Structures are given as C-alpha cells and as structure tokens.
Amino acid sequence: MYDIISAIILGIVEGLTEFLPVSSTGHLILVGDLLGFEGDTATTFKIVIQLGAVLAVLVLYWKRYMSILKDLLTFNFRASNKLNAIHMGIAMVPALIIYLIFKDYIKQYLFGPGPVLIGLIIGGILMIIAARVKRKVTAENTDDITYKQALGIGLFQCFALWPGFSRSGSTISGGLLLGTSQKAAADFTFIIAVPVMFGATILDMYDSRELLTGDALMLFLIGFIAAFVVAMLAVVTFLNLIKRLKLEWFAFYRFAVAVIFFIFVM
Template sequence: MFDFISAIILGIVEGLTEFLPVSSTGHMILVGHLLGFEGEAADTFKIVIQLGAVMAVFILYFKRYMAMLKDLLKFKFAEKKKLNAIHLVLAMIPALIVYLVFKDFIKDVLFGPGAVLIGLIVGGVLMIVASRAKRTITSEETDDITYKQAFGIGLFQCLALWPGFSRSGSTISGGLLLGTSQKAAADFTFMISVPVMLGATVLDMYDSREYLTSDDLVLLLVGFVAAFVVGMLAVVTFLNLIKRLKLEWFALYRFVVAVIFFFFLM
C-alpha cells in the first residue's frame, strides 16, 4: 500500500487538522497526492485513520457520552435543556443517507486534489457567510440545542462528504446560521464526530474489504495510532481555539492552502 513513514506522516496530518475547520480529509488527499499515495486502499486509509483522532474526542467527552447512554437506557428524552441521544441520531441521519446513496460518486469523483481545492474555497466562503450573517442566538450552550437545530446541522454535515469542505466547518457554519453560538456549535460538532466517524469507518472498511491486504491493515493501524497520539496532544488546545477564533481566520487559511497546492498540483 505505502510505507510506514507515509502512514505516520498522514496520521500526523490527520491529528493536527481533525479539530479545525480546515478539512482533515482534504489535507490528507493533498498530502497523499504529493506522496504518491492514491487509489482505493488509500481512500479507505484516509477515512479510517480519522477515527484515531476522533477517539481523542471520545475520551474528552467520555462522561457526557456515558450520561447520554444512561439516559438512553432509561428512555429519558423529554428533559428540557439537555442534549441527548436523539440529538445525535437526528444529526447523523442526513449524512448517512447521502453517503449510502452517493458513496461511489464521492470516492470516484470527489477524492481528487482538484475537487479538494474547490471544496476548500467554497467551504471557506460558507464559513465567512455564516460568521457574518445577522442572526438571533437561541442556543447559547450545547444543552440549549433543539431537535430541529440538530437535524439542520446534520443537513449541513452532508456538505462534509465533499473532501475539502470540512465536517466541523460545515456543521459549525450550519449551527451559526440556525441560531446557535459558535461555542455550542463547536461542542455539538465534536460530540457527533465519534458516532459519525465510527459508522463511516465500519461502512468503508466493509465496502473496501476486497482491496485490503494484511499489510494494508498493519499500516492502517500505524496511521490510526499516529492520528490518535497527535490528536490527544492537540484536541484541547484546538477545541478552545475553534470556540474563540472567528471562522474568517480559518477561511483565510483554507484560501492560502488552496492557492499553494494549486501551483504544486496543477
């Protein structure tokens, strides 16, 4: 598939970019292109190792997940001002449906450097629009988010199936446009990242099982561990950063990356 150094490099790239609205998948596709790491197995690798970084989020929000699981087992969903499992399910459904319907198109057409560069630009424009839009904040904290807002954020998450758009960039932008604070949108974005990426990993590994060898699985593990370790070091700092900095700064970074890689790759 490719060597261990490339696996570690991509794991580091994933761990550093997963928690910022800059598209970790897009960065891995661009870096993978420079490394000559492309193809069906490579695309699966770029999806699977994201779970490594996301597991850092699971550890960070462990108590919250356990509380939600406890409420789920007790069928406690009616409490006001409390995020629960239904919010997560509502946010997951749209992207899951779109992925199942268009997964071949996504991998065949959108997992290329040209599509990523366009995604970086268009996603950056969306972030600027969302940040500057006049709105009334109705959900200051994560527990204030309504079922309607959760589903709406899930619809915006569908944009993240286009590498370069960024899952966090799309969902935080959606949250802002739907009346949540940036802090609440960021928290909710990372709360739903664990079940979303777990599902994406399982589905993609199953779909790509015929392309994967035992050597590929070893390198998947190397990339997963690298992403997890770097993610653990970065998660708290970057989550605080994304809650405080305006989305325009991340959009500017995306534009710069798109321009630089345009001259490198085109």
C-alpha cells in the first residue's frame, strides 16, 4: 500500500512539474528519496511515468502533430514553410545518441539527490544567462525556426540527460541563445517532447524488462495515470505561465529547492 501511495504522489509531482523548467526528473528523484522509493524499479518508474504527463502535450498539440505527420507521409517538408518532421528529427538525434552511449552511466551515477542538486543549480545559471543575453530574435513562432536552430536546440537538450537540468529549461535556454522567442522555444520544446519521451520510455522499459513484474507494472500504471490526469488539468495554465514569465523566476525557484533540500535533507 505504501508503494501505491508513493506512486500516486510521484505521479502528481510529475504532472505538476513536467511543463515547467524546474526538472520533473529532478523533483521525482528528490521526492522519491524523501519517500524511500528507490532502487532499479524506482529509477525506471521515474522515467516511464513522464510519458503520462507528456501525452497531455499530444492532446494539446494534436492538430500540429497531424499536420507534421501528413507532411511527412507526403514528403512535403519545407514547401509549406513551416515546422516539419525534419526539425523534430534533427532536434532529437543529439540527445538520443548521447543517451544510447551513456544510459547505463546516467542511471547508475546521476539518479541521486546529489547530482540533481548540482543540475538544478547549473541549469538555473544557464537559464539566467539565456534570459539576460541579448540576441536578435529571428524566430517569433515555431514555423520560423530554422533547421540550424532546431539542431542547436537539440544539442542543448543533451544537458537534460543530467537529472536536474530540466529538458524544457535546457531547450528553452538554447532557443533564446539561438535567436528564438521564448514562446517559440517553449512551443518547440513541448512539440518534440512526445517523440523524445516516448522513445526514451520504450528504450528504458526494454532494458529493464526483467523488472516489469506484475507488481511493478501496477505501480507504473498508477503513476502513469496520476501523471496524465494532473498534467491534463495543469497543462494549459502552466504552458501559458512558461511563455510569459522570465526564466529567472524559475531559476530562483530551482536555487531555493536545492538549498532547502541540501540544508534539511542531505
């Protein structure tokens, strides 16, 4: 019963933090540490339930995904001068390659409170730099994003493989430094979230297939549902929030979480 309660709590945490640049994975690791929910199964659980929250993005952006899929099937990539599957593909490749090479190291050494606190702080510094460095905005919305900018954002996404950095925080920071508006960077971040997280979840579940027993699958399902439901309730509000608030505010929150956890828990 305690594991079920922990799964629900972590699902709620995931649903509330996935859409903010505060690192949902980092929060899951820290809260999981407080709950004593740790081990190989817990590590896989924390990856899998993120897909529940990310699927809320699929619901929100389903028209955009259908448009991208239609263009892909008809090989109509740049003729319509809009975001397409090539943008998504080149943005996903860098992190995918790094993950495949270092996934065992990441799960063994970085899924702990200490690395998360480091990630929260360094990621917060990156966000402050991105928010304050002045760049000419060349992409006001996602359809203005170039292939070069998409690749650059994909490279910044590699930072998110370190729990605590935040995938949205890294990619939005990268977008700002590369000349996109914060709105365009946020939209692009969440559009590529579905294939990225789906791929990461499938790979991790395959690698951890021996852990997928009946009890573990039940916990995964409970956490998945909790994350999806909470994310569906929060997605629109939080996405509007991230597009309007300066990144510094989220960075300050990250610093506060890191300091509080370090003082009172570590």
